[in-house]
Amino acid sequence: MLKLFIAALSVALLYWLWHKKNQIFSKRNNKVDPFITTIEAIELQTFLDWDTPQLCLESDGIRYGKQFKHKLPPDLPHESRCRCEVTKLFYTSDDVFQGTSPILTHKSALGEISSKDALLLKNILLKIITDSKEKSFTDFLAQFELNSFSADIRTQAISLAEKAFQSADNK
Numbered sequence: 001m002l003k004l005f006i007a008a009l010s011v012a013l014l015y016w017l018w019h020k021k022n023q024i025f026s027k028r029n030n031k032v033d034p035f036i037t038t039i040e041a042i043e044l045q046t047f048l049d050w051d052t053p054q055l056c057l058e059s060d061g062i063r064y065g066k067q068f069k070h071k072l073p074p075d076l077p078h079e080s081r082c083r084c085e086v087t088k089l090f091y092t093s094d095d096v097f098q099g100t101s102p103i104l105t106h107k108s109a110l111g112e113i114s115s116k117d118a119l120l121l122k123n124i125l126l127k128i129i130t131d132s133k134e135k136s137f138t139d140f141l142a143q144f145e146l147n148s149f150s151a152d153i154r155t156q157a158i159s160l161a162e163k164a165f166q167s168a169d170n171k
């Protein structure tokens with residue numbers, strides 16, 4: 001009789017543990033849930049060229065939407081040489097957190113380039129406008145990791161930057 005009682009108690013205890021475990025796991029899942037929601041937003045993408053205006057370069061990649069700091073996208077074009085575009089997107093909250101974008105390519109004078117190449121090119125173009133004074137182009141370029149450019153666009157990207165540099169120099 002005692003054996004039967006112990007057996008029944010063990011079964012009850014095991015059931016209770018299993019039930020508790022499920023509760024803990026479902027709580028965890030509920031906690032994770034809000035972090036994997038999809039967020040609707042509009043992302044601004046700037047066409048990258050040697051003469052892309054500073055405002056456009058600075059606006060590139062900005063997201064607009066209810067959950068973002070900027071609620072509404074600006075009226076485009078920003079100015080006469082602006083070739084910015086806005087795209088409606090669905091991000092996962094992970095994208096937002098990591099700063100990644102569902103857009104994998106970027107429009108530029110070199111064609112559709114990867115987001116990584118675009119970011120480097122944009123940083124170079126911005127720096128030319130904001131801080132290229134009294135330097136030679138070679139000295140200026142030394143601050144960038146040019147080997148990060150994909151091999152197939154590296155030479156073209158550098159010529160584009162050089163054109164931008166020379167035009168900034170003549171101002």
Ligand SMILES: [Zn+2]
Pocket residue numbers: 046055056059077078079082083084
């Ligand atoms: Zn623009």
